[in-house]
Amino acid sequence: MTFMQVTSPPRPERRTDSDERRGNMPVLPSCFGYQVYGLHIASQLELPELLPSSLRADRDVDILTHALPVSLKQAIQRGSWIQLSETRCQMTIPRIARYRMDGGRRIVVDRRVDTSLGCDPGDVRLYLLGTAFGTLLHQRQWLPLHVSALATPSGAWAFTGASGAGKSTLAAWLHHDRGWPLISDDVAVVKPEETRPWLYPGPPRLKLWKDALAMLGIGTQGLVRDLSRADKYHLIQHRGFQAVPLPLTGLVVLERAEPGEHAVLEKLHGVAAFQAVMASLYRPELARAFQVPQSLMRHVADLAQRVQIYRFRRPLSLHDMTPVLSPLIAHIAGAAPDDV
Template sequence: MASQQKEHQTSCVEHEISLSQQERRGNVSASSRRYYYRTYGMTIASEIEIPEILEIPPVESTDLEILTPDVTNQMEHATYIDQWFQIGDQRCQIEIPGIARYRVEGGQRLMLDRRGVGGSDASTRPGDVRLFLLGSALGVLIYQRQWLPLHVSALDTPAGVWAFTGHSGAGKSTLGAWLHHTQGWPLVSDDVAVIKPEEEEPLLHPGPSRVKLWQDALAALGIDRQGLTRDLSRHDKYHLSLDRAFDLEAKPLKALVKLEKSEPGESPSLERITGMEAFLVLAAALYRGDLGKEFYGPGEMMKALTELTEKIDVYRFRRPWNLANIDDNLSPLLNEISC
């Protein structure tokens, strides 16, 4: 596995330059070549290069095809749930102005078209096209497959895989990167990872091996932001490739921790929670849970979340959000993991 990563994951910057020069409609010049990948527990055959995920040798059968045909601006028999999304019969179309149009069908096929939405403009970076492909488009596809995409940062600790959730700005990525840097624990996820409810054990299947860190976290970790990719929506947040830091094998999820900000003067604390409170933490950790409701049957998502809540430990971790004295503030968490 490690050798495959090293052979494929050279430099994201070099890939960006190469793809920028060759790409048309989100892919390199039209050819019959296919690229094969594995992410989120799926094997993928793609007509475009995706350097953010693990390339694998060609396989006869795959879970997902990524194609680059023409995609009409409106699906038949579809309804709009907002100006960007159309939904209809296990299909979804996402249009990102200036980037691309994505159509996701039946959890098995994803079509990408940059024409007609301004995405063929030379100023549009291939990385932006792949950002929405690996985000919203694959998120929809995961729901179509009746899986649960969790928006978490996760590490393989001595006590098993612990995942961290919380609203934007709660410090999921910062905490994950800090624990990896100081404890040497392999990262499993820093954005979205997948649980497959049909599996008896709750295995967490990793996604792309990248970390998104705020500028102050980069400084605290001694990481130079020069050459890093800025987040599209938050200019003081950066995408950092840490391929060798990630463990890309699916492993059982042992614990989910909700990160909360403590009040001034309040000591850091870690509290085990159960029942409906734990269920709500898990439900809030879903990536675009509003979209999931469009593809799960009545009650099916609640059933899947309830069963997962019963299989893992759920905690609330309250601590100051600044990086001052972070090692001391992490003591309750580290003590529980080391028990």
């Protein structure tokens, strides 16, 4: 499918909240159509990281490009880079761009921030598809989860944990070794209003350290280097990803074992399961900014009861992955999607 390229950003059309509630989003000229997180998007920015889709009148989100004021009206300043109001969020990334997320329906990108210094378009998209979209998902009262996830024979299994816990490496190895399609490597989303917890994929990209790429036989030539970590790379639209959502069967919290420890898979219940889900939320401070605390806790508790929650401690090594992961693989392969 071919999309018209943006030549100059048109002035945004005036619309009302009632129009948007009825799905009457005005037509935006010179836009690209995409899909991600179960959302249909019209964007004035070209986003090669996302899967293309036809432009729809009943789309869910507009991404616009025009100037933004430095300050957001009736907002509270949080730190040096983010402002929050009841339904809006504005963040300013020095030397990159200014972003405004509005009511879960619109993202405005102002690229005229320190323009004399120059900025790579990929950097603008990185923050757009990261924190900006994560904020928009919280504004929609959904649960964006900071996970790597796979489509297994027993449904979707997601892996979470502290930074450096090996989420991406584990998912990439299971995809490579078991042939399980990837669903997400950063953020995937659950919609609490659905009777069954479906996991909706995020952007089809995979972030791996250089040594993990070498283990999988993937060269670094042509890959996008991570902004903050020189030895980490992004595989854009990685071939192993699937675009459709799947029922979420399990969430596994990854922990690093001490030297000499054996791998242990432990099922979590009650408060421990609730805390595991809460800790997996993407930028939970933004969840608290846009969701009523009681509603957020209810949604998290409900998800913790409807999926299997585990803690998996294992040696963090790229060697001997098969014996280390055997308890996890055996359980996932033998689990039933509704066995909670």
